[in-house]
Amino acid sequence: MSPQGTAHREGIDSLTGAAGLARALRTHEVDAIVGVRDIMFVRLKQAEDELESSRNQLRALTAHLLSVRDSERVAIARELHDEFGQALTSLQLGLAWLARNVKPAQKPLLTKIGALSDATTSLIRSVKNITVELRPGALDELGLAKTLKSSAREFEGSAGIPCGFRTNTAGATFDRPAAVAVYRIVQAALTNVARHARASNVTVALMKRTYDLVVTVRDDGKGISRKLIDSQNSLGIIGMRERTVALGGTFTLASSRSNGTLLTARIPLSRVVIGPATAA
Amino acid sequence: MTTRGGKRRIAQAGRDTTPAPDTYVFQLFVAGDEPNSALALGNLVRICDAHIAGRYEIHTVDVLKNADAAYKHNVIVTPTVILTRPLPSVTLFGTLRDPAQVLAALRLTGAR
Numbered sequence: 001m002s003p004q005g006t007a008h009r010e011g012i013d014s015l016t017g018a019a020g021l022a023r024a025l026r027t028h029e030v031d032a033i034v035g036v037r038d039i040m041f042v043r044l045k046q047a048e049d050e051l052e053s054s055r056n057q058l059r060a061l062t063a064h065l066l067s068v069r070d071s072e073r074v075a076i077a078r079e080l081h082d083e084f085g086q087a088l089t090s091l092q093l094g095l096a097w098l099a100r101n102v103k104p105a106q107k108p109l110l111t112k113i114g115a116l117s118d119a120t121t122s123l124i125r126s127v128k129n130i131t132v133e134l135r136p137g138a139l140d141e142l143g144l145a146k147t148l149k150s151s152a153r154e155f156e157g158s159a160g161i162p163c164g165f166r167t168n169t170a171g172a173t174f175d176r177p178a179a180v181a182v183y184r185i186v187q188a189a190l191t192n193v194a195r196h197a198r199a200s201n202v203t204v205a206l207m208k209r210t211y212d213l214v215v216t217v218r219d220d221g222k223g224i225s226r227k228l229i230d231s232q233n234s235l236g237i238i239g240m241r242e243r244t245v246a247l248g249g250t251f252t253l254a255s256s257r258s259n260g261t262l263l264t265a266r267i268p269l270s271r272v273v274i275g276p277a278t279a280a
Numbered sequence: 281m282t283t284r285g286g287k288r289r290i291a292q293a294g295r296d297t298t299p300a301p302d303t304y305v306f307q308l309f310v311a312g313d314e315p316n317s318a319l320a321l322g323n324l325v326r327i328c329d330a331h332i333a334g335r336y337e338i339h340t341v342d343v344l345k346n347a348d349a350a351y352k353h354n355v356i357v358t359p360t361v362i363l364t365r366p367l368p369s370v371t372l373f374g375t376l377r378d379p380a381q382v383l384a385a386l387r388l389t390g391a392r
């Protein structure tokens with residue numbers, strides 16, 4: 001058959017007859033179906049496109065909100081540390097000066113000054129705690145793996161539940177947004193375990209695979225119902241999922257009454273930018 | 281609907297015209313200005329202008345206004361285009377987005 005003949009056959013096959021009709025329907029090239037009594041519009045593709053684009057917009061918005069929230073947190077932490085922390089420190093110094101310069105006749109003032117000084121000390125401590133909570137500075141100093149390890153240890157102390165930690169990324173440095181996301185996911189997951197799971201064991205793992213960085217938090221508690229996992233009100237879970245998706249990853253919660261809960265967040269390595277320390 | 285250089289004649293449904301013997305006559309069934317219908321018309325016009333300029337007529341039939349014509353020609357979806365002349369007639373479905381396939385189906389390959 002000549003090349004022209006071949007083209008002819010293909011044209012006929014793909015555009016005419018039953019095959020042509022099927023192809024047009026399959027590729028969404030049809031916009032109305034003419035019935036015996038009425039004409040039905042077919043706007044599937046359009047609806048799909050609109051759905052997809054609004055879904056993408058929602059994703060972008062969430063990612064934006066999360067990053068705004070993180071940078072706000074950093075800004076607030078800096079303000080708190082620099083402004084409030086400084087002010088409290090000079091207040092503390094002022095009180096110490098007063099205490100030193102109180103005349104014997106004004107002795108009763110000393111007790112008052114001592115109480116104010118104690119209050120100031122505890123304010124300074126809470127500002128420091130808030131700063132740490134807002135801006136996980138440990139992430140920068142220790143790196144992700146060590147920070148998670150210390151989170152696990154803190155969790156054991158506060159929740160009283162043994163919490164193991166495994167990783168194959170020791171010494172690696174991660175892109176800060178990815179590290180912050182993973183850190184917050186693990187924090188939220190551990191808080192959930194402490195608050196809801198009634199578990200007797202928890203394991204956190206941060207594993208580098210060929211293509212992904214995989215974070216898991218597994219507990220042997222009572223499990224979560226599918227309904228709660230998918231609920232629009234589970235803002236903690238939605239937040240974890242959106243943090244993962246914002247990094248191009250996937251998030252799953254698998255749960256059963258007998259096996260507890262397994263949270264898995266997979267983030268493509270390309271979005272995590274692991275430093276040269278793990279080039280091995 | 282705009283007409284370029286008077287080469288193209290787009291007749292409305294129902295109007296009876298007697299085409300010249302070498303003229304290609306198409307019936308294009310559309311549903312109002314739904315997107316696929318509009319695409320099909322645009323693509324058909326472009327292909328005709330490129331290959332049989334001045335030798336074609338496109339009769340558009342809006343099935344929303346003229347459902348009877350659709351029933352009569354057994355048209356069940358839009359867009360559908362029927363080449364009614366020269367015979368044998370050919371019926372094509374979809375937006376006609378692949379010019380090579382359309383040309384082949386309409387026996388226009390090399391008809392320049």
Ligand SMILES: Nc1ncnc2c1ncn2[C@@H]1O[C@H](COP(=O)(O)OP(=O)(O)OP(=O)(O)O)[C@@H](O)[C@H]1O
Pocket residue numbers: 192193195196197198219221222223224228229233234235236237238261
């Ligand atoms: N590890 C878990 N084990 C058992 N149930 C859990 C676990 N994690 C979450 N849940 C259940 O899923 C629900 C939704 O969790 P989510 O983190 O979204 O919200 P929350 O912890 O109730 O509130 P928030 O995190 O916003 O402070 C929880 O209320 C709890 O019932």
Ligand SMILES: [Mg+2]
Pocket residue numbers: 188191192236237
């Ligand atoms: Mg929670």
